[in-house]
Amino acid sequence: MSREDQFTRAILDARLPVPEGLLDGADLPAGRRFSVYRNNVAVSLTEALHQGFPVITKLLGPENMDGLAALYLRAQPPTSPLMMQYGEGFPDFLEGLEQLSHLGYLGDVARLELALRRSYHAADAPPLDTLHLGTLPPDELMASRLSFAPAMAVLRSPWPIHAIWAYNTHPAAPKPIARAEDVLITRPEFDPIPQPLPPGGADWIARLQAGETLGSATEAVTSDFPDFDLSAPLALLIEGLALTDLSQ
Numbered sequence: 001m002s003r004e005d006q007f008t009r010a011i012l013d014a015r016l017p018v019p020e021g022l023l024d025g026a027d028l029p030a031g032r033r034f035s036v037y038r039n040n041v042a043v044s045l046t047e048a049l050h051q052g053f054p055v056i057t058k059l060l061g062p063e064n065m066d067g068l069a070a071l072y073l074r075a076q077p078p079t080s081p082l083m084m085q086y087g088e089g090f091p092d093f094l095e096g097l098e099q100l101s102h103l104g105y106l107g108d109v110a111r112l113e114l115a116l117r118r119s120y121h122a123a124d125a126p127p128l129d130t131l132h133l134g135t136l137p138p139d140e141l142m143a144s145r146l147s148f149a150p151a152m153a154v155l156r157s158p159w160p161i162h163a164i165w166a167y168n169t170h171p172a173a174p175k176p177i178a179r180a181e182d183v184l185i186t187r188p189e190f191d192p193i194p195q196p197l198p199p200g201g202a203d204w205i206a207r208l209q210a211g212e213t214l215g216s217a218t219e220a221v222t223s224d225f226p227d228f229d230l231s232a233p234l235a236l237l238i239e240g241l242a243l244t245d246l247s248q
Contacts, residue, residue, distance in 0.1 A: 044083075049072065049086070056090075059106070084117065091110035109164050115155055116192045120192050125149040125244045127242075142214045144246045147247070155183045156183075162196045184233070186240020201232065204218065205237075214230070
């Protein structure tokens with residue numbers, strides 16, 4: 001193992017000793033200074049998880065989150081110098097912890113928070129001129145294909161992840177009801193917005209993303225969800241500025 005690898009491992013794991021031969025600016029053993037630096041790194045990465053997953057922090061409590069952050073740091077050290085990318089593996093990490101297995105929703109709630117962060121940092125894209133939609137004849141509209149903004153995302157979960165997120169984010173939000181939820185994330189302005197999709201909405205958007213026309217996607221989804229109405233998810237996409245192009 002190279003000295004660089006030894007240094008990195010020791011920085012990220014307080015259980016390891018200070019690398020041999022490491023000196024401070026006065027050519028003295030860097031034990032104390034190294035410990036301070038190591039603590040600063042751990043504190044910064046712990047705070048990054050608190051800020052990146054505020055709902056998970058609220059659900060588990062700050063002290064428990066601190067403990068999880070230490071475990072996660074050792075299990076999955078940072079792979080990027082960009083702090084905004086730290087925690088990419090946190091949802092899977094939560095699901096792999098036996099002591100949290102009774103809280104099966106944690107992984108998907110963390111995925112929702114991670115998707116919100118990705119949406120926030122996604123590239124900008126000029127939105128579709130939706131006035132053009134209203135001028136198209138119905139048959140031409142249904143034969144069209146849609147393109148989506150990089151900031152848009154859809155999450156599917158057997159848990160009420162949007163309701164859990166809202167209940168722990170907005171004081172007036174109702175208590176979650178046990179049911180599956182699909183969530184659409186859009187970024188109409190600066191901050192991403194998660195919204196629950198109606199039944200069939202996630203399937204419909206997935207088909208559109210795969211290149212199907214509005215007509216074929218709607219027909220396929222309606223066969224599985226007879227009450228599906230494309231106007232509801234289409235309105236969410238338009239209002240969220242999630243559409244960027246319409247083509248034949």
